[in-house]
Amino acid sequence: MVAETVNSIYLTLMNSKNQTSKKTLEISFDIQVKKDLGNIVQVKLEKQKHLINSPWFCKHITVQTPSGDCCEFPCYRWLVDENEVMIREGTARLPQDDTKKQRKIELESRQKIVRWKECSLGFPMRIDGKMNELPKEVQFDIEKESAFKRNFGKVIEDLVLDKIDGFFESWKDIGDYKKILEHYNIKNTLLVNVIQDWNKDYMFGYQFLNGCNPVMIRKCTKLPDKFPVTHEMVEGCLKRGLTLQEELQAGNIYIADYEILKGVPASSSQRYLTAPICLLYKNNLNQIVPIAIQLSQTPGQISPIFLPSDNEYDWMLAKMWVKSSDFIVHQLVTHLLKTHLLAEVFEIAMYRQLSAVHPVYKLLIPHVRFTIAINAEAREKLISEDGVFSKISSICVDGMEKLIQNGMKTLTYKSLCFPEDIKARGMEDVPNYYYRDDGMRIWEEINCFVSAVVKIYYVSDKTVQQDVEIQEFVKDVACFGMNNSDSFPKSLESREQLVEYLTVVIFTASAQHAAVNFGQFDWYGWIPNSPSTMRKPPPQKKGQVDMKYIMDSLPDRGCSSEVLGTVWALSQTQENELFLGMYPEMYFTEQPVKEAINTFSKKLDEVTNIIKSRNEELTLSYFYLSPDKIPNSVAI
Numbered sequence: 001m002v003a004e005t006v007n008s009i010y011l012t013l014m015n016s017k018n019q020t021s022k023k024t025l026e027i028s029f030d031i032q033v034k035k036d037l038g039n040i041v042q043v044k045l046e047k048q049k050h051l052i053n054s055p056w057f058c059k060h061i062t063v064q065t066p067s068g069d070c071c072e073f074p075c076y077r078w079l080v081d082e083n084e085v086m087i088r089e090g091t092a093r094l095p096q097d098d099t100k101k102q103r104k105i106e107l108e109s110r111q112k113i114v115r116w117k118e119c120s121l122g123f124p125m126r127i128d129g130k131m132n133e134l135p136k137e138v139q140f141d142i143e144k145e146s147a148f149k150r151n152f153g154k155v156i157e158d159l160v161l162d163k164i165d166g167f168f169e170s171w172k173d174i175g176d177y178k179k180i181l182e183h184y185n186i187k188n189t190l191l192v193n194v195i196q197d198w199n200k201d202y203m204f205g206y207q208f209l210n211g212c213n214p215v216m217i218r219k220c221t222k223l224p225d226k227f228p229v230t231h232e233m234v235e236g237c238l239k240r241g242l243t244l245q246e247e248l249q250a251g252n253i254y255i256a257d258y259e260i261l262k263g264v265p266a267s268s269s270q271r272y273l274t275a276p277i278c279l280l281y282k283n284n285l286n287q288i289v290p291i292a293i294q295l296s297q298t299p300g301q302i303s304p305i306f307l308p309s310d311n312e313y314d315w316m317l318a319k320m321w322v323k324s325s326d327f328i329v330h331q332l333v334t335h336l337l338k339t340h341l342l343a344e345v346f347e348i349a350m351y352r353q354l355s356a357v358h359p360v361y362k363l364l365i366p367h368v369r370f371t372i373a374i375n376a377e378a379r380e381k382l383i384s385e386d387g388v389f390s391k392i393s394s395i396c397v398d399g400m401e402k403l404i405q406n407g408m409k410t411l412t413y414k415s416l417c418f419p420e421d422i423k424a425r426g427m428e429d430v431p432n433y434y435y436r437d438d439g440m441r442i443w444e445e446i447n448c449f450v451s452a453v454v455k456i457y458y459v460s461d462k463t464v465q466q467d468v469e470i471q472e473f474v475k476d477v478a479c480f481g482m483n484n485s486d487s488f489p490k491s492l493e494s495r496e497q498l499v500e501y502l503t504v505v506i507f508t509a510s511a512q513h514a515a516v517n518f519g520q521f522d523w524y525g526w527i528p529n530s531p532s533t534m535r536k537p538p539p540q541k542k543g544q545v546d547m548k549y550i551m552d553s554l555p556d557r558g559c560s561s562e563v564l565g566t567v568w569a570l571s572q573t574q575e576n577e578l579f580l581g582m583y584p585e586m587y588f589t590e591q592p593v594k595e596a597i598n599t600f601s602k603k604l605d606e607v608t609n610i611i612k613s614r615n616e617e618l619t620l621s622y623f624y625l626s627p628d629k630i631p632n633s634v635a636i
Contacts, residue, residue, distance in 0.1 A: 009056060009079070013063065018503065040071050042102075043087050047079040055080045060586070061087065072589040076365075078136035079232045090589035092359035094457060095469045096595060101353045103359040103469070114351040116477045116480050119379075122405035123480045124341045127348055131376040138347075138372040144574060144635070146453065148377070151569040170556050173547075177527045180561050184568060190522040193620055198529040201308065203318050205280055205288035206432075208256055211624050212519045212530075213330035214435040217280065217288070219426030220255035221248055227255075227277045227290045228299050235310055237291040239284045247281070254280040254288060254430070260333065260406045262297050264399045271394040271533045286431040292316040294540040302540040321538055324531040325526065328395055330516065332383075333407035339513040340378065342416070343371045343634040345481030346505045353473040359457045360470060360502065362587035363450070367509045370635035382566075392555070392563045394533040412487035416504045418443040418512075434531040434614075435515055438625035441607045442511045442580075445627075449502045449600035454499050456592050459496040474501065510580050514630040520567035531555055532563045570636060573629075580604055580630040605629075 040063050047056055047214070051371035061073040072090040079085060095103055106227060113135055117128035127134065140148060171177060178195070186192060197203040208217040223229055231244040239245055247253050261275035279292040295318065296303040347368035354361035382388050385397045393404065414420045418439050422428060427436060458464050465471075471491050477489035492498050524530045536553040539545050578584065581601040588594060604627035615621040623629055 008048040010048070011061070011485070012046070013155065015040055016287075017218045019194055020497040031169060037378050043073050043091050044084055045075070045079060045087065046084040050377070052466050053135075058085075060090075072578075074362075074585075074587050074589065075586055076137075076587070088355075088357045090587070092362055092457060092588060092590065092593070093357050094467055095355065096463075096466050098355075098357065103357075106355055107353065107469075111352050113346055116348065120401050120404075122408055122483070123401075124337070124345050124408070125348070125483065126341070126344060126375070126379075127372050131373065132379065134372060134376065138351075140370055140373045143576060144370055144373075147572075147574045148636075151572050152381075171554065171560070173551070174528055177557075177560060180527075180557075181390070181630050184521075184564070186525070190620065191525045192531055194523060195526045198526055199316060199319075201289040202287045204290055204323070204622065207323075207523060208280065209288060209430070209433045210435050210620070212516060212523045213326050214433075214515065215421070215425075216256045216258075216326065216329065217254050217336055217425070217427065218256075219251060219430075220253045220279070221251070221426075222275075223248070223279075224257070226299060227257075227279070227292075227294055227305075229279055229305060231306060233533075234279070234281075234291045234306055235354065236288070237281055237283075237307075237504070238442045251426075251429075252282045252435075254282070256280065256326075256601055258322075258329060259297055260329060260403065260410065261325055264402045264406070265396060266394050266399060267390065267396040270535055272535070272537045273328070273399070274325065274538050276322045276325050277320075284429065284472075286429070290322075293322055295321050304540075306542070306544050310542055311545075313547060313550060314539070314542050317539065317545050317550050319551070320528065320531055320550070321534065322535050323529060324394070327530045327532050328393055328403070331389065331393070332395070332400055332403050335513075336378070336383070337404050337407045338411065338416075338515060339508060340375055340634050341369070343368065343505075343509040343513070344375050345477055346509070347371050349473050349476040353476050354469050358469055359453065359588075359593075360473070363453055363502065364505060365587055366583055366585065366632050367506050369578070369633040371509065371633055373376075374635055388562065388566050389441055392532045392559055392566065394606075408483075411485075413485075413504070414487070416508055417500065418507060434622035435625065438607075438611055438622065439515065441510060441610070442604075442625055442627065442630070443503065443507055445508050445600065445603045445607060447499060448603070450502045450506065451495075451499045452596040452599070453593055454495055454502070456590070456596070458495050458498065458632060464492055464495055464498050470498065475603065481622060483629070484572050509633050510630050511625055513634045515624045517636065518571050518573070518624050519630065521571040524567040526563060527555055527560045527563060533559060572636065573631060574635070578632045580627045580632055582632065 043061055043063070045058060047202050056079045058075040058077060058079065060075050063071045063073065065071070073087045075085065077085050077087075088102070115128035116125045119126045131139070143299055163406050168602060194203070208214065229244070232246055238244065240247070240252075242250065244253075256278045258275045258277065263274060264275075266273040269583045274295050275297050276295045277297070278290055280288050281291045283289055291308065293306045294303060295306070299305070302306055309316055320545050328447060346364070350364050350368065380387070383388070383397075383400060389400070390396060415424070422440070423434050425435060459466075474492055475490050478485050478490045483489050489497070489501065492501060507623055524532070533555050534553050535556070536549060581604040586594070587599070608628045611623065611626045615623060
């Protein structure tokens with residue numbers, strides 16, 4: 001129990017014949033039963049409120065029989081108002097090995113509470129209900145609520161300080177952006193290196209590999225017709241004495257194409273969007289550096305190709321435009337759509353289709369903690385019409401909807417399989433791609449853990465096929481959550497398919513979210529490095545940009561302060577955060593699964609040590625995928 005109550009709580013023990021013994025519970029208690037009830041298969045908790053309604057949380061119940069045997073009843077549920085909770089004995093059971101009637105009643109009850117709702121046309125489905133209407137189990141607990149309010153309270157406090165100091169004008173010089181960092185402790189952080197080298201080409205290119213959005217870059221073996229870069233344009237950048245065509249064939253050319261932004265409307269308040277294309281080159285130092293940038297999808301006289309050989313202001317602004325576009329795609333597609341909204345889909349389907357005694361329910365429940373709640377907060381505070389993102393970026397609500405719709409067209413189940421995504425982008429052998437290296441280690445360990453658990457309960461592929469709840473779970477994800485997507489499986493035929501599917505769910509909610517979320521303050525804290533908005537249109541000719549034009553293009557003082565506070569708050573973990581491999585709430589009661597969890601935790605410790613040793617040799621450490629820094633779920 002974690003919350004005391006002034007209401008009456010009743011516990012009823014029930015055997016397989018529904019013989020019962022009902023007792024009123026105190027804070028600590030023993031129940032003496034006058035007759036032998038035999039095997040206790042479930043318990044019923046009831047709450048009766050008095051003058052004050054006091055919700056009550058039950059972790060678990062242990063029942064010891066006269067013979068000394070113990071039965072565990074994991075609960076982790078709230079009793080709210082005058083309701084009752086039926087708790088099954090904790091042994092995980094597949095539906096084909098259990099009482100169908102009990103599971104049907106349980107799931108029908110859940111499906112009335114956890115309902116699908118269309119968010120916007122073309123979006124993944126969401127949960128039906130506002131924050132205060134959600135089931136208490138999916139809401140923030142007291143500690144999480146306090147941490148969330150405290151972090152965003154700091155943002156508001158810092159904004160008030162900036163208003164007092166009159167910081168709502170354009171900055172005069174790049175160095176002025178340091179003024180808003182005075183509220184934050186940036187010593188011994190990656191941000192210090194970013195401030196120092198943000199305008200160098202190596203730092204620009206490095207972020208495509210290990211920054212906030214390490215999924216846009218792909219190997220380029222043939223230039224698209226819409227991006228007519230010639231050898232003569234980039235000859236001075238190619239250091240191996242090869243032609244551009246030869247470098248393409250050798251696998252040394254990469255591309256980041258923001259076509260997903262084409263046709264997306266900008267906000268109407270003198271803010272601008274474009275859909276740039278950036279060509280990158282692996283040089284002799286194994287650095288990825290930019291060699292050509294086009295600030296639209298349509299080549300021509302009013303869309304020149306900017307080069308490192310151009311004057312410093314043209315090239316600086318072209319890179320800023322790429323990073324501004326990257327900021328928006330990262331926040332709304334890579335981050336929001338492909339981790340937050342996806343994790344919510346998996347969570348809703350889990351609650352609707354899997355009984356609490358299903359082993360997959362027990363496996364996934366730690367990885368959906370607070371996800372529905374944080375998404376409800378995001379819809380209200382971040383991506384609403386008057387939300388933070390509308391204020392700090394170049395995109396309005398209509399633009400957000402269009403961009404996420406575009407993102408949904410590129411989202412496939414296979415793209416969520418980490419090794420498949422790396423292979424599809426041709427990124428298997430690029431050096432210093434720590435996101436790939438660490439991600440592959442985490443994927444492998446999650447996959448091994450899931451495989452061990454699956455083999456405990458599923459003795460064959462036929463067992464998977466006969467599991468009606470698992471089949472309904474994946475069907476619910478594809479047909480409802482993902483709007484009848486043809487790219488998501490609607491059934492699973494083998495243990496191997498089930499292991500991969502569950503690995504996708506856990507990896508997306510834990511590692512992938514960590515990789516694209518917790519670096520925001522490091523990479524976005526220095527505003528010129530990744531401007532959230534551009535206040536001047538992209539240049540249509542070369543040689544017309546000066547420093548004043550650049551400063552007038554970058555976010556103003558008020559916007560900068562709000563961006564900084566937001567990315568700081570979004571980069572914070574909770575004080576009592578549960579990281580990957582930490583499962584203090586033991587939903588599983590069987591020893592083989594507990595052993596699998598212990599093995600998983602030890603393997604993750606080994607990965608943490610490998611990453612730590614690697615980072616000691618690096619100037620720019622990469623730690624977002626260190627297991628000791630990966631929360632179990634999407635919770636911020």
